[in-house]
Amino acid sequence: MATYHEWIAQKQVLQAQIEEARTTEGASAIGQIRPLMDPHELSPEDIAPRRRRGRPAGAAMPMEEKAPRGC
Numbered sequence: 001m002a003t004y005h006e007w008i009a010q011k012q013v014l015q016a017q018i019e020e021a022r023t024t025e026g027a028s029a030i031g032q033i034r035p036l037m038d039p040h041e042l043s044p045e046d047i048a049p050r051r052r053r054g055r056p057a058g059a060a061m062p063m064e065e066k067a068p069r070g071c
Contacts, residue, residue, distance in 0.1 A: 002010075037047070 037043075
């Protein structure tokens, strides 16, 4: 059975391989996506719009539910 230190060494090797594959495959995916986006003049914002922070418009409590001031 492998020792703890051997497992840690294997883990580090695997993590390096994972990162390399992620980088390579990510670049490949972008290479496939851009030619599809360009003819349609799509931007990254069109594909995945950024979410706004905070409360959405109209999410405030209606007037009758708010506590009265000064009481």
